[in-house]
Amino acid sequence: MGLKVSRREFFKRSTAATAVVATSSAAAAGQHPVGWRGATRVETVATNCEMCFWRCGALAEIKDGKVLKLEGNPEHPLTKGRLCARGNSGTKLLYDPDRLKNPMMRTGVRGEGKFRRVSWNEALDFLASRLLDIKTKYGPESVALFPHGVAATFFTTLMRAYGSPNSAEPAFAQCRGPREVGYALTFGRPLGSPEPVDLEESKLIVLIGSHIGENVFTSQVTAFAEGLARGAKLIVVDPRFSVAASKADWWLPIRPGTDIALLLAWMNVLLGEGLYDKEYIGQYAEGLPQLEAHVREFTPEWAEAITELPAHKIRETARAMGAMKPAVALHPGRHTSWYGDDTQRARAMAILTALLGSWGRKGGIFLPTALNVGKPAIPPFPESKRGRADGAGTRFPFASEEQGVTNGLVDATVEEKPYPIKAWIVYGQNVLQSIPQRPKTHEAINKLDLMVVVDVLPMEQIYYADLVLPEATYLERYDFPQIVESAKRPYIALRQPAVSPLYESKPGWWIAKQMARRLGLEAYFPWAGPDEHLETLIRPLGIDPAVLRTCGAVAYEGRPYIKDRLPSDGQLFPTPSGKIELYSSMLKQAGFDPLPRYTSVEDPPPGYFRLIYGRAPVHSFARTQNNAWLDALMHENQVWLATAAARDYGLEDGERVILENQDGARSLPIRVRITAGIRKDCAYMVHGFGHRSRALELAYHRGAADTQLMTRVKVDPIMGGTGLRVNFVRIVKNG
Amino acid sequence: MARYAMVTDLRKCVGCQACTVACNSEWEVPTGYARTHVKFTGVAGTFPNLLSSFFVAQCNHCDHPACIDPCPTGATYQAENGIVMVDRNLCIGCGYCVEACPYDARYINPVIKKVDKCDFCSSRIERGLEPACVATCTAHAKFYGDLEEPKSDVYKMVYEQGARRLETAQVAIGPNVYYLGKPEEVDLAFAAFAPHPPRLPRAGELWTTVLRPLVLAAIGATFLGQAVAFFRQLVKGEGLFEDDGEQ
Numbered sequence: 001m002g003l004k005v006s007r008r009e010f011f012k013r014s015t016a017a018t019a020v021v022a023t024s025s026a027a028a029a030g031q032h033p034v035g036w037r038g039a040t041r042v043e044t045v046a047t048n049c050e051m052c053f054w055r056c057g058a059l060a061e062i063k064d065g066k067v068l069k070l071e072g073n074p075e076h077p078l079t080k081g082r083l084c085a086r087g088n089s090g091t092k093l094l095y096d097p098d099r100l101k102n103p104m105m106r107t108g109v110r111g112e113g114k115f116r117r118v119s120w121n122e123a124l125d126f127l128a129s130r131l132l133d134i135k136t137k138y139g140p141e142s143v144a145l146f147p148h149g150v151a152a153t154f155f156t157t158l159m160r161a162y163g164s165p166n167s168a169e170p171a172f173a174q175c176r177g178p179r180e181v182g183y184a185l186t187f188g189r190p191l192g193s194p195e196p197v198d199l200e201e202s203k204l205i206v207l208i209g210s211h212i213g214e215n216v217f218t219s220q221v222t223a224f225a226e227g228l229a230r231g232a233k234l235i236v237v238d239p240r241f242s243v244a245a246s247k248a249d250w251w252l253p254i255r256p257g258t259d260i261a262l263l264l265a266w267m268n269v270l271l272g273e274g275l276y277d278k279e280y281i282g283q284y285a286e287g288l289p290q291l292e293a294h295v296r297e298f299t300p301e302w303a304e305a306i307t308e309l310p311a312h313k314i315r316e317t318a319r320a321m322g323a324m325k326p327a328v329a330l331h332p333g334r335h336t337s338w339y340g341d342d343t344q345r346a347r348a349m350a351i352l353t354a355l356l357g358s359w360g361r362k363g364g365i366f367l368p369t370a371l372n373v374g375k376p377a378i379p380p381f382p383e384s385k386r387g388r389a390d391g392a393g394t395r396f397p398f399a400s401e402e403q404g405v406t407n408g409l410v411d412a413t414v415e416e417k418p419y420p421i422k423a424w425i426v427y428g429q430n431v432l433q434s435i436p437q438r439p440k441t442h443e444a445i446n447k448l449d450l451m452v453v454v455d456v457l458p459m460e461q462i463y464y465a466d467l468v469l470p471e472a473t474y475l476e477r478y479d480f481p482q483i484v485e486s487a488k489r490p491y492i493a494l495r496q497p498a499v500s501p502l503y504e505s506k507p508g509w510w511i512a513k514q515m516a517r518r519l520g521l522e523a524y525f526p527w528a529g530p531d532e533h534l535e536t537l538i539r540p541l542g543i544d545p546a547v548l549r550t551c552g553a554v555a556y557e558g559r560p561y562i563k564d565r566l567p568s569d570g571q572l573f574p575t576p577s578g579k580i581e582l583y584s585s586m587l588k589q590a591g592f593d594p595l596p597r598y599t600s601v602e603d604p605p606p607g608y609f610r611l612i613y614g615r616a617p618v619h620s621f622a623r624t625q626n627n628a629w630l631d632a633l634m635h636e637n638q639v640w641l642a643t644a645a646a647r648d649y650g651l652e653d654g655e656r657v658i659l660e661n662q663d664g665a666r667s668l669p670i671r672v673r674i675t676a677g678i679r680k681d682c683a684y685m686v687h688g689f690g691h692r693s694r695a696l697e698l699a700y701h702r703g704a705a706d707t708q709l710m711t712r713v714k715v716d717p718i719m720g721g722t723g724l725r726v727n728f729v730r731i732v733k734n735g
Numbered sequence: 736m737a738r739y740a741m742v743t744d745l746r747k748c749v750g751c752q753a754c755t756v757a758c759n760s761e762w763e764v765p766t767g768y769a770r771t772h773v774k775f776t777g778v779a780g781t782f783p784n785l786l787s788s789f790f791v792a793q794c795n796h797c798d799h800p801a802c803i804d805p806c807p808t809g810a811t812y813q814a815e816n817g818i819v820m821v822d823r824n825l826c827i828g829c830g831y832c833v834e835a836c837p838y839d840a841r842y843i844n845p846v847i848k849k850v851d852k853c854d855f856c857s858s859r860i861e862r863g864l865e866p867a868c869v870a871t872c873t874a875h876a877k878f879y880g881d882l883e884e885p886k887s888d889v890y891k892m893v894y895e896q897g898a899r900r901l902e903t904a905q906v907a908i909g910p911n912v913y914y915l916g917k918p919e920e921v922d923l924a925f926a927a928f929a930p931h932p933p934r935l936p937r938a939g940e941l942w943t944t945v946l947r948p949l950v951l952a953a954i955g956a957t958f959l960g961q962a963v964a965f966f967r968q969l970v971k972g973e974g975l976f977e978d979d980g981e982q
Contacts, residue, residue: 038858069760072871082873088756213749218873225747225874241778243749246787253783617751629756632766642782677778677785 033550037061037068045498046073046552048482050474051086051093052620053149053171054194054217055482057552058083058090060475060498067091067475067498072218077491077555078194078484082218085618089629093456093473094502098626098697100458100470101503110445113463113694120504120514127467128518130450131162134422140164141386142422144409148429150495151471151508153480154525155427155454158512160381161524165388166412166421168404170434174722178336181398181719182346185584187359188574191332192368192486196560199223199232202329202363204320206235208259208349209338210331213243216617233324235317237262239612240640240684241677250317253679255308256610256725257339257601263348264598265303266318268295270355275322277357284573285354287583287594294595306598325356327363340714340723341599343398347584348596354580360572366560368485369569371492372540376533378524386419396720397590405720406435407713413444423450427471427508430459433622433691436710436724439665454511457626458695470505472497477507478530481537481548488560492541493553494534509533592718601726608662608728609645609683613706622688625699636703637689638673641731642680646672649731658732659683659704663711666732667704683729737816738882738911739855741869742892743791745916745924747876750775750789754868754877761856761867768842770794770853771868776927788920790928791877791912793868794819794840794853795900798909801933802832802841810850816881817911818857823849837906837930855879882911889913899925906930 032045043062048055049070057076061069070090074081103123108114118126134142140163147155148169156167172180180190199205200223212224228234228247236248237259245251254262270276271292281288300311300318307314321328330353336342350359358364390408392399399405413421424431424445435441445451445464453465462468471477479495501507513525527533534545543554559565565572575581588594604610618633619625639659641651651657653674659667668690678684689703714723755772764770771793778787796819803811803819810825811832826849833841833850844851856866864870869877880887882894892898898913899921906929914921 036862081870082875083753083757083871084873085752085756088753088760088871091760213751213874216749216751216753216873218753221749221751221873222875225749225876229744229747241783241785241787243787246785247746251783251785617749617753618756628766629759633752633755675778676780676782677787679782 035061037063040068042068044071045496046075046494046550047475047498048076048493048495048552049083049087049090050149050495051084051090051624052217054079054219055150055493055495056083056087056218057081057493058087059552062498065499067094073552075551076493076553077489078219078487080219080222082222084216084218084221085633086216086620086624086627086630087218089624089627090473090475092627092629093624094475094499096457096626096628098458098695099456099473099503100462100468100505102470103504104462104468106466110464115468120506123467123469124514124518127452128515131423131515131519134449135163138420138422139386140382141166141384141389142420144168144389144413144421144424146406146409146424146426146429146431148427149479150482151477151479152427154509154512155425157378157524158516158519158521159425161378161516161521162519163382163384165384165401166390166404166409168390168392168406168409170406170429172400172403173405173407173720174337174435174724175335177400177403177719178342178716178721179332179334179346179349180400182343183332183350185343185398185586186347186350186354186575186581188571189368191365194220194484194486195332195334196366196368196486196488197223197329197331198363198366198560199329199331200226200230201327202227202232203324203327204233204235204329206237206321206328206330207244208237208331208333210333211238211240211242211244211614212331213247214617215334215615227329232329233320235320239679239682240614241675242614245677250313250320252309252313252317255306255679256612256682258307258598260341260345260348260596261298261303261306261598262309262314263345263352264295264298264596265300265314266321267291267348267352267355268298269300269315269318270322270352271295273319273322275319275325276355277325280326280357281355281580281582285580285582286577287581290583291351291595298598306600321356326358326361328353328356328358329364330356330358332365337716337721338723338725339601340716340721340726342716342721342723343718344593344596347587351582351596354582359580360562362561366488367562367565367569369490369556369558369560370485371483371490371556373483373492374537374539374541376526376536378526389418389421391720396716396718398586398719400719405722407437407715407722408720410435410437410441410444413447414440416447420447422448423452424448425452425454426461426465427454430455430461430622432460432464433688433705433707436707436713436722438708439711454508456505458693459622460691460693462695463693469511470503471511472501472505472507475499476501476505478509478534479507480509481534487555487558489555489558491553491555492538492543492548494548496530496549587718590718604681604728605662608730609641610681610725611659611661611706611709611727611729612682612684612725613687614684616686619686619688622691622705625689625691625702626696628698631698631702634686635698636671637686638671639704640673640675640678640682640684642678642682643674643676645680646674649733651731651733655733659709659729660732661709661711662728665709665711667708667729668701670704672731736883739796739816739818740880740882740889740893740911740913741793741855741866742878742889742898742913742915744876744878744892745788745790745914745920747874748773748789748791749874749876751873753871753873754791757867757871758853761859762851764851765844765846768844768851770851774928776923779923786919786923788916788924790914790924792838792840792928793912794836795838795910795912796855797911801835801837801908805831805835807831818855819852820854820857821850821852823847826850834934837908837933838901838910839931901925901928901930903929905932
């Protein structure tokens with residue numbers, strides 16, 4: 001870090017303009033800068049983090065092949081030197097003694113956890129022969145991929161090359177899918193990730209179920225806190241008194257599942273009182289008369305009866321939005337698959353954003369700027385005769401065919417419809433902890449001829465795998481670079497190995513490429529290694545790879561607001577009408593409501609609470625519970641219950657109980673947290689705990705898994721989103 | 736002469752614990768201990784009129800530190816810039832300073848068997864870096880600087896924006912860690928994490944006049960310190976961050 005200044009100056013020189021042609025002796029030689037850590041001379045490698053998927057810029061400080069510490073990379077264009085608790089804990093993943101160390105082949109029955117150690121050659125030869133076999137017997141579509149993360153790109157390429165379109169990541173149907181589709185239907189383009197919300201420039205931030213602060217993406221927290229410090233007002237709609245709610249000017253503890261009613265009532269006030277951005281709507285939008293007629297009956301009083309929020313508060317908050325438009329940052333949410341009507345909720349949020357004139361305006365939602373990235377020259381992928389098995393593009397007309405519908409693939413495997421699925425390749429996710437309806441997942445796995453897991457840690461799913469392949473951690477590998485267009489300054493960021501892979505672990509790109517070679521699909525991986533792959537990608541950007549290696553990321557000038565746009569940025573609203581579609585022609589054509597409508601949600605039966613869930617700042621999904629530092633900060637989750645509810649059931653704070661859902665599914669024991677900060681019809685827990693893998697020493701049987709209690713889902717017919725907030729739990733004392 | 740201070744803006748802090756882990760990592764703090772960490776006040780009030788806040792605990796580098804006099808070896812001292820330092824070469828791990836600190840900002844590191852605490856990352860400051868907690872703070876809620884320097888962030892926050900420090904009628908020793916925030920939230924945090932009077936009353940006097948020379952000579956001092964630390968741990972238990980509790 002002693003040379004931090006020179007790195008900074010170097011970076012400034014190298015990224016001052018779009019064309020980057022700077023060199024320094026270190027960069028030209030492809031060397032990493034050196035610095036000091038106390039009295040120790042260290043090498044610093046710039047890379048990006050994977051403790052979650054925001055991918056903040058990190059600097060690994062290395063001595064004698066060991067990472068001593070991770071620092072934030074101050075020159076990263078988005079995250080500017082900040083790492084969260086998880087990012088700071090990356091070394092504890094790298095040096096986790098429980099890591100998968102060798103390829104392993106199952107010897108016992110599924111679930112038993114008996115394996116024998118095999119060589120990479122044996123493992124890959126076995127895998128290739130099985131995949132060729134399955135292709136001959138059942139066709140290539142009968143192999144499905146469950147990917148997640150950037151390195152997954154190599155595996156999705158492999159699957160497409162092999163001939164299977166069946167790849168589905170939870171990031172779509174269980175997470176961002178509804179919002180991406182809802183906003184794309186309205187504005188013609190999806191939001192992308194990181195979501196382009198102009199929090200720091202906003203005068204009014206509106207969070208609907210988003211719990212920024214507990215959900216930590218460093219730069220988003222930075223922008224959120226900065227916006228508040230600059231005086232932005234804050235509306236938080238959440239049945240729980242979240243950290244964000246504690247900072248809010250208006251906290252609206254809504255009845256879960258009724259957000260569309262609130263959104264319609266807000267529109268009713270904005271339109272009824274003429275508070276919307278008339279000029280903007282007149283210039284850019286169509287469908288206003290239909291919208292006006294549609295929301296006329298949805299008054300705040302109508303919404304009060306549904307949402308249990310006082311009508312005067314609904315009116316007051318609507319007026320605040322009207323007064324502060326267009327600098328209103330209505331956050332689109334991230335995990336948005338809640339009740340099966342989620343695309344319509346996202347549509348309602350998008351329409352509200354349009355009424356406030358916030359899309360493409362300062363303090364609202366900003367626009368992406370395209371980066372011209374290169375592509376390796378590969379043959380076309382084979383056409384699949386049978387099409388996707390998960391319904392993306394057919395049963396779910398607006399589902400992403402790139403990302404797929406995870407639960408659709410599970411269903412297809414269980415039902416063998418539209419055709420049997422015989423093999424699963426799981427990369428970068430934990431199908432047993434992350435996908436709801438766990439019994440169904442088990443049923444699906446039992447039908448498989450082959451299950452392969454590529455992972456860093458021995459999660460519960462390895463117990464069911466025929467073959468386990470140990471992947472190197474993000475600090476030991478090159479990954480597909482991160483190309484971010486949805487930032488005010490678009491950028492490309494590199495993940496490069498800080499140290500060599502430990503044990504026999506291998507990077508994902510190597511595993512995919514080796515499999516391709518064995519399957520005769522080498523033409524789809526026409527690069528010798530990471531260097532050549534990177535060079536192909538960045539050639540059109542005009543970046544010297546050495547600069548990227550030294551700095552970790554290179555940013556370009558963006559055009560985030562409508563006023564900045566150039567003709568070369570293309571159509572502002574690439575919808576069928578070329579305008580913002582308040583009234584959706586595409587939904588109408590497909591037989592769905594062209595305007596969002598509130599449909600009632602089922603209330604918890606007597607004696608039950610609605611199960612809601614969220615995140616803690618010190619853990620990522622079900623990935624980090626075995627990390628020693630993060631475990632020390634939070635080693636189990638708790639079930640939050642309202643003070644009044646806890647009294648009714650005679651519960652004490654800290655007492656261990658079992659949760660049982662409406663179908664009799666039971667959780668592991670979990671402690672009760674009694675709080676005034678939640679509605680009395682809800683039970684809240686942090687997602688990701690309750691691991692069942694004995695091979696995870698710290699995480700094993702700590703807390704309870706929310707997904708175990710999600711035996712029921714409600715599927716969004718528009719895009720296949722898996723609504724997860726439709727389960728109810730009761731408390732079992734001394735269970 | 737410089738007078739270094741830290742300010743946490745509680746309006747911005749989201750309690751993400753990035754500072755806690757960055758500090759753990761910077762100083763190789765054993766798992767389960769901390770030189771700094773974020774505490775939650777719990778939720779106060781009646782639904783839906785509620786209040787909660789965070790509080791960032793660390794050494795306060797007090798103007799009149801309670802930890803210096805009880806130190807039998809002189810390991811704990813105050814530098815001219817106000818930073819309270821521990822000289823590990825002199826520390827015998829007796830734990831008297833741990834008991835004396837009204838803010839519970841010190842712990843005995845079980846690996847090196849010496850006392851450890853925040854020193855405002857002095858070694859990073861010397862290299863021109865910010866303290867690890869400030870550098871990583873996701874909310875940009877933590878500030879470090881010189882109270883003698885009118886252009887510094889901390890000067891403005893303390894002398895112009897009314898940042899407050901945590902003192903009580905019983906414990907008024909001039910802490911140099913300040914908090915900015917809505918008054919009711921700062922009050923809530925201060926009430927929840929009020930300092931306790933030093934646990935060794937008049938310890939300073941006793942040590943300096945009578946016992947220090949004896950202890951310096953006594954080989955048993957190390958053993959005593961370990962015993963104190965051991966019993967203290969027994970009493971306090973582990974799980975530093977668990978169940979912050981609700982009010």
